[in-house]
Amino acid sequence: xxxxxxxxxxxxxxxxxxxxxxxxxxxxxxxxxxxxxxxxxxxxxxxxxxxxxxxxxxxxxxxxxxxxxxxxxxxxxxxxxxxxxxxxxxxxxxxxxxxxxxxxxxxxxxxxxxxxxxxxxxxxxxxxxxxxxxxxxxxxxxxxxxxxxxxxxxxxxxxxxxxxxxxxxxxxxxxxxxxxxxxxxxxxxxxxxxxxxxxxxxxxxxxxxxxxxxxxxxxxxxxxxxxxxxxxxxxxxxxxxxxxxxxxxxxxx
Numbered sequence: 001x002x003x004x005x006x007x008x009x010x011x012x013x014x015x016x017x018x019x020x021x022x023x024x025x026x027x028x029x030x031x032x033x034x035x036x037x038x039x040x041x042x043x044x045x046x047x048x049x050x051x052x053x054x055x056x057x058x059x060x061x062x063x064x065x066x067x068x069x070x071x072x073x074x075x076x077x078x079x080x081x082x083x084x085x086x087x088x089x090x091x092x093x094x095x096x097x098x099x100x101x102x103x104x105x106x107x108x109x110x111x112x113x114x115x116x117x118x119x120x121x122x123x124x125x126x127x128x129x130x131x132x133x134x135x136x137x138x139x140x141x142x143x144x145x146x147x148x149x150x151x152x153x154x155x156x157x158x159x160x161x162x163x164x165x166x167x168x169x170x171x172x173x174x175x176x177x178x179x180x181x182x183x184x185x186x187x188x189x190x191x192x193x194x195x196x197x198x199x200x201x202x203x204x205x206x207x208x209x210x211x212x213x214x215x216x217x218x219x220x221x222x223x224x225x226x227x228x229x230x231x232x233x234x235x236x237x238x239x240x241x242x243x244x245x246x247x248x249x250x251x252x253x
Contacts (some may be wrong), residue, residue, distance in 0.1 A: 096242040097224045099234040100215030107233035108214050114232060121219040123246045126212040134206045135186035139175040139198065141166075148173040158196045177201065219245045 099115075102108045108124060115122055142148040148165045152175060155163055162178045177193065180186040183205070190203040216234070218224070219242055229237040 094221065094242075095223055096217070096219045096240050096245050098215050098217050098238045098240045099224070099229055099232060099236075101213035101235055102216075102233060105214070108216065111216060111232040111234065115216065115218055115220075118220050118222060119218045120221070121217075121245045123217040124214065125217065126214050135180045135183055135203060136206055137177040137180070137186050137189045137193070137201060137203050138171075139177065139200055140202070141171055141174040143173070145173055148175060151175060155193075155198065158198075160193065160196070179206070217245045 099111065102111065112122065112124065139151065142151060145165070152163060152165060164176055166172055166174045166176060178189055180189065186203040190201050193201040217240060224237050226237060229235070
């Protein structure tokens with residue numbers, strides 16, 4: 001019974017508080033006059049709906065300059081005409097090739113005549129096509145085997161090694177004193193032996209002197225292929241950088 005009385009009492013109190021809250025008056029807000037240069041604060045419910053902003057106006061179109069007007073603005077608006085002459089020259093030499101090597105001067109001259117009409121730039125050059133196979137240091141043939149053997153004993157006594165007597169052939173009884181991959185090394189060996197008293201020591205290159213191979217560098221509008229190289233007497237055609245082709249025909253040796 002006590003618990004039921006407490007529940008009824010709480011319900012009555014809640015209903016009384018709710019009735020008082022609904023019946024109370026709004027508190028009076030004292031009006032305060034704000035300075036003239038300060039905007040008045042507004043409650044959210046007092047704020048009027050803001051009207052939508054007007055759409056931005058389209059920019060005024062550019063006025064067409066009158067005939068004969070040569071002002072800077074009117075000239076800048078006119079697109080520049082392409083330089084057709086410069087474009088033609090730039091397109092005339094966009095592919096560059098090296099043709100060669102040619103076996104003789106007659107084939108070079110014939111190929112050059114045929115290429116003159118197709119080339120914006122043409123250049124003839126020569127490069128070494130081979131290198132020597134090495135160098136040798138040696139003493140020429142002696143009178144007989146005994147003389148060669150005596151000379152070898154003198155060389156050994158002077159403190160040198162790497163030698164042998166050639167037994168047969170056109171250079172029989174000559175003395176080989178070594179083979180070298182470069183001329184400076186062979187020259188040093190020769191100088192050392194000569195300083196020891198062997199003044200007849202020789203240093204010679206092995207094989208023939210390298211031949212010069214001729215190439216033609218060309219800058220042309222049309223591409224060149226292996227068939228063109230064969231028709232011109234060249235062994236092959238290679239693409240190259242156009243910066244390496246001189247602006248004027250030339251031949252170098």
